[in-house]
Amino acid sequence: MTPDPAPAFASGARAGLPVVLGYLSIGFAAGVVQHAAGLSVAEVMLMSLVLYAGSAQFVAASMIAAASLPLAVIATVFFVNLRHLLLSAALAPHFARIPAWKNALIGAQLTDETFVVALNQLQRSSVGQGISPAWMAGLNLSAYAAWAVANLAGALAGGLVGHTRALGFDFALPAMFAALLVLQFAAQASRLRALAVTLVAGALSVGIALALPGNWNIIVATVAGASLGAALELWKSGQTSS
Amino acid sequence: MEIRADVLLIVLGAALVTIVPRVAPLVLLSRIDLPRWLKVWLGYVPVAVLGALLAGEIFVSRGQLVPLASNAALLAILPAIAITARYGSIIGAVLAGVAAMAMLRALGA
Numbered sequence: 001m002t003p004d005p006a007p008a009f010a011s012g013a014r015a016g017l018p019v020v021l022g023y024l025s026i027g028f029a030a031g032v033v034q035h036a037a038g039l040s041v042a043e044v045m046l047m048s049l050v051l052y053a054g055s056a057q058f059v060a061a062s063m064i065a066a067a068s069l070p071l072a073v074i075a076t077v078f079f080v081n082l083r084h085l086l087l088s089a090a091l092a093p094h095f096a097r098i099p100a101w102k103n104a105l106i107g108a109q110l111t112d113e114t115f116v117v118a119l120n121q122l123q124r125s126s127v128g129q130g131i132s133p134a135w136m137a138g139l140n141l142s143a144y145a146a147w148a149v150a151n152l153a154g155a156l157a158g159g160l161v162g163h164t165r166a167l168g169f170d171f172a173l174p175a176m177f178a179a180l181l182v183l184q185f186a187a188q189a190s191r192l193r194a195l196a197v198t199l200v201a202g203a204l205s206v207g208i209a210l211a212l213p214g215n216w217n218i219i220v221a222t223v224a225g226a227s228l229g230a231a232l233e234l235w236k237s238g239q240t241s242s
Numbered sequence: 243m244e245i246r247a248d249v250l251l252i253v254l255g256a257a258l259v260t261i262v263p264r265v266a267p268l269v270l271l272s273r274i275d276l277p278r279w280l281k282v283w284l285g286y287v288p289v290a291v292l293g294a295l296l297a298g299e300i301f302v303s304r305g306q307l308v309p310l311a312s313n314a315a316l317l318a319i320l321p322a323i324a325i326t327a328r329y330g331s332i333i334g335a336v337l338a339g340v341a342a343m344a345m346l347r348a349l350g351a
Binding site: 025026029032033039040042043046047050051052053055056058059060062064066070071073074075076077078079080081082083084085086087088089091092095100103104106107108109110167168169170171172173174175176177178179180181182183184185186188193194197198199200201202203204205206209210213217218221222223224225226227228229230233234 | 244249270295297298318332343344
């Protein structure tokens with residue numbers, strides 16, 4: 001009764017090609033950076049295959065290097081990855097008529113990039129037709145495989161260079177945070193609010209790190225900074241709409 | 243090729259708290275509409291967490307404040323920011339930051 005899923009899988013994998021190319025380059029850098037932060041190749045691959053979330057992998061690598069409490073790392077990763085709630089909720093209506101286990105598999109490999117590709121496909125496909133679980137599997141698995149291969153290659157390349165401090169490799173992670181932050185600014189509606197959030201979160205992070213052990217500074221500063229940004233935006237929009 | 247026990251614990255815990263928000267809305271099937279304040283709040287999480295992480299990496303070392311006068315990281319981060327702002331390249335930013343840090347250390351900073 002069900003149509004052959006193979007063509008849909010191949011079509012999804014083809015649609016994922018831009019994501020694959022992006023993951024191959026960013027994933028390679030991510031592998032180098034995580035290895036430079038002190039993770040072994042096996043630990044990088046554990047993160048890549050089990051966690052499968054770029055920004056969260058950087059956060060975890062940085063906090064592990066700073067000898068943080070495991071619970072503080074897990075709590076921070078939770079807030080970093082909470083945005084997937086939005087992506088998953090946006091896709092949910094389009095996959096309402098398939099078994100729950102297929103929904104779970106589709107969601108488990110959801111990333112910012114695969115979400116964009118899936119949404120683009122949904123908008124282009126004719127009304128009511130949607131996309132199939134097999135199509136999503138093609139997209140998700142090609143992205144997942146590219147990320148794992150690139151992380152492995154990066155970690156191995158980092159191992160060849162070694163942890164030489166003189167080469168400045170330990171600075172790869174802060175440089176990456178700075179790059180991601182600059183790119184975030186471009187995506188924000190108000191750069192002034194983004195700057196206020198950055199400065200407050202940064203100052204709180206440093207202050208708490210100096211005052212308290214265990215690296216709770218990241219989670220506290222993140223929640224406080226995001227709350228400030230949200231309060232400013234909601235207050236502003238409340239002013240203009242009333 | 244070793245995996246430390248605490249790293250394993252962190253990855254498993256982090257994977258658990260990551261997969262729930264990824265999967266729950268899709269599985270619950272209902273057209274979940276998150277409240278507006280939560281959507282707005284989630285939009286600021288990336289900027290806040292990156293600001294917190296970056297400031298910690300630059301200004302704190304082994305629980306101590308790194309003095310402004312001898313802060314090589316604060317100088318080395320500038321080319322990384324400039325490269326990203328100009329070219330939008332993450333890899334370019336990482337290379338520029340690492341090269342700047344290597345140069346500063348060679349100069350004895």
